[in-house]
Amino acid sequence: MELLRKYKKEVIFIAALIVSGLALLVGVLLFSKEGGQVVVTVSGNEVASFSLDEDRTYLIEGKDGGTNLLIIRDGKAHMESASCPDGLCINMGKIHAAGQSIICLPNEVVVSVEKSQPSADDVDIVVH
Amino acid sequence: MKRTKKIAQYGLTVALALVLSYVEAQVPPFFAIPGVKLGLTNVVVLYALYVMGVKSALLINIIRILLVGAMFGNGVSLMYSLAGGILSWIAMVVLKECFKFHIVAVSVAGGVFHNIGQILVAMILLQTKAIAWYFLILWFTGIAAGVLIGVICGNIVKRATASTVR
Numbered sequence: 155m156e157l158l159r160k161y162k163k164e165v166i167f168i169a170a171l172i173v174s175g176l177a178l179l180v181g182v183l184l185f186s187k188e189g190g191q192v193v194v195t196v197s198g199n200e201v202a203s204f205s206l207d208e209d210r211t212y213l214i215e216g217k218d219g220g221t222n223l224l225i226i227r228d229g230k231a232h233m234e235s236a237s238c239p240d241g242l243c244i245n246m247g248k249i250h251a252a253g254q255s256i257i258c259l260p261n262e263v264v265v266s267v268e269k270s271q272p273s274a275d276d277v278d279i280v281v282h
Numbered sequence: 283m284k285r286t287k288k289i290a291q292y293g294l295t296v297a298l299a300l301v302l303s304y305v306e307a308q309v310p311p312f313f314a315i316p317g318v319k320l321g322l323t324n325v326v327v328l329y330a331l332y333v334m335g336v337k338s339a340l341l342i343n344i345i346r347i348l349l350v351g352a353m354f355g356n357g358v359s360l361m362y363s364l365a366g367g368i369l370s371w372i373a374m375v376v377l378k379e380c381f382k383f384h385i386v387a388v389s390v391a392g393g394v395f396h397n398i399g400q401i402l403v404a405m406i407l408l409q410t411k412a413i414a415w416y417f418l419i420l421w422f423t424g425i426a427a428g429v430l431i432g433v434i435c436g437n438i439v440k441r442a443t444a445s446t447v448r
Contacts, residue, residue, distance in 0.1 A: 164387035167377075168425065171394060175421045182414050198409030254415055257408070259358075264408050 182253060190252075190269060192231045194224065197262045206231065206250065206267065216261025224265055231265060232256070291334065292342065299326040299346040300353075307354060318423045321431055324392055327371070328435040332385065333442060336375050343367045358407070362400045369399035385439065389432030393424040 230248040255266035331339035351360035373395035397420040
């Protein structure tokens with residue numbers, strides 16, 4: 155307890171960091187909805203987007219000839235293989251909720267789940 | 283401090299930081315997330331901050347980042363390192379000099395702000411906000427790594443300043 159008193163401001167500081175981290179976590183969890191769409195971007199440019207409902211395999215051509223194999227199966231997306239040496243994106247697991255993403259830094263590839271775009275059927279009326 | 287001694291001390295600390303960078307790069311990532319790491323080199327930067335002064339810490343950190351970038355990295359990894367290194371240095375200096383925080387808390391701030399810097403660069407490079415999840419993970423691992431490094435470096439500083447070598 156004495157240690158706690160001696161380093162009061164340090165303890166408060168670290169506690170504040172942890173609490174704000176948890177607050178961020180709650181915020182992200184609250185605002186993440188089940189996603190409907192997988193969007194693939196390379197160097198900031200959107201190259202493809204797929205529905206999570208359809209199973210498919212897609213070879214992403216990343217920066218400088220790097221490739222990542224994206225697989226969508228059972229409503230979840232994951233990286234099956236990658237040309238980069240560390241393969242960290244493969245280990246990032248399966249994603250399905252809006253806001254989740256798989257990132258491959260060497261190939262500058264971002265695969266993110268987003269809410270489904272409202273389809274044309276949802277539009278009530280179009281005025282020209 | 284005499285000039286010769288200063289040169290020797292800079293050389294030693296930069297060399298140590300380089301070795302630690304290399305050692306850290308050899309450790310396979312135990313988390314499946316890039317960027318989650320211990321930040322061993324921050325031991326050296328923290329040491330420099332406490333023993334050699336604020337400016338020396340920045341100088342050593344920047345020299346270390348440039349050398350590591352030239353030897354093992356590329357332009358992109360250099361940008362990540364520089365952003366993280368400079369931001370964490372600012373955070374550590376503010377906490378140490380303005381608020382007189384204990385070394386562990388200073389180290390935690392360094393860890394967290396290092397990660398914030400890297401996330402900012404990633405946001406700019408990848409043009410995406412999809413890294414919110416990633417940011418959360420790095421936030422917590424930054425705190426944990428910071429505590430560990432702070433405890434290690436606190437002990438080193440205590441011993442180094444007690445010895446007659448200084």
